[in-house]
Amino acid sequence: MTAKLVLNSGDLLKLSPVATPQKIRVNRRNLLDELAYLKTVEPVNLLRDCILELRQKLFNPNGGLLIPAGNFELSEEMSLDYLLEELEQIAGAFTLDRARYYLNRLEKGLTKVRTGLINDINLNRWKEYRDINTDSLWILDRRDNSGVHTAQYWGNFVPQIPSQLMKRYTKKGDWVLDTFSGLGTTMIESQRLGRNGLGIELQAATAARSTALLEAEPNLHNVTNRVVVGDSAHLDYRRTLEDAGAKSAQLLIMHPPYYDIIKFSDDDADLSNAPSLESFLEMMGRVIDGAGEVLDRGRYLALVIGDKFSKGEWIPLGFMTMNEVQKRGFQLKSIIVKNFEHTAGKRNQQELWKYRALLGGFYIFKHEYIFLFKKN
Secondary structure (H helix, E strand, O other): OOOOEEEOOOOOEEEOOOOOOOEEEEEHHHHHHHHHHHOOOOOHHHHHHHHHHHHHHOOOOOOOOEOOOOOOOOEEEEEHHHHHHHHHHHHOOOOHHHHHHHHHHHHHHHHOOOOOOOOOOOHHHHHHOOOOOOOOEEOOOOOOOOOOOOOOOOOOOOOHHHHHHHHHHOOOOOEEEEOOOOOOHHHHHHHHOOOEEEEEEOOHHHHHHHHHHHHHOOOOOOOOEEEEEOOOOOOOHHHHHHHHOOOOEEEEEEOOOOOOOOOOOOOOOOHHHOOOHHHHHHHHHHHHHHHHHOEEEEEEEEEEEOOEEEOOEEEOHHHHHHHHHHOOOEEEEEEEEEEOOOOHHHOOOHHHHHHHHHHHOOOOOOEEEEEEEEEO
16 A cells, blocks of 8 residues: 655645555664754754655655565564654644654654553553553444454454453563453453463353364464363462463453353353342352452453343443452452444344333443453
């Protein structure tokens, strides 16, 4: 794809929103030399002309800034949008001091890495992480069905959820624990992102299916991801993690059944067969107790759950389960609302459900929650 360059009334080069390559590889040394030169240019009008020339080099294979694919020596992978926006901000400065401030910031992003304790995000280039959502409302048009991901299992959550959580709250090589593994969505994303993962699944047949999917997913980072059969409410998590090669977990993901909305099995240990709401919450409490022990302090627990409607009454199942986590000393950090348009139970019944809603005076479920907690 090629990018279309245009000039606006202020003679600033802009990138049309059409067909922008997501990533480019630049010659780091040559780009730093260009930035060093720009810091010597004055007045501002001349600086803008020089930035125009620099940006044109980014689309010229012979401009000295681009590096052919596969040549990683002295190269830097960057978002083209990020680089162009930074240059545009420099060119839009009204004073040389402000322009040089932006130049120094761009140079810092190329020469220094500043990450936090729990992820690999380079805060010196935070604008580059457009794929990471920091808002509390997640609108996802469709689930990611790439690779071995499949929607052929009731209750599967969309892969974008564990992907987002791992990018925000883990580093490469960390361990992710999923207490309700299902078809292994979390483990598949963990393997793709270079994290190690352990999934717990009550049903042996489901665990076997998820293991087969996981084995079919390329392991480009040579990490360990596995699914084991077990009851999450009565599991020796420490020993199970040690058997997998880990001492503790750095991220805990829980996507339990939404009480009895979907019956996953006939097993009494299955939370979807809890005899009452109180029993469901008690069973969830045992899961939180056991899994929470192996989560490192200062790391995050993510609870993905929705509410329930029964006998004309909205049951705030999400917030009730949230309270079970809070009772155990976890600090609530965020409540994310995620949309969903279709469920297996309501498939091809949109008109019927609208009629029921109008008749019964309620609103149709279109969301679920992601509760984020930090272990103190």
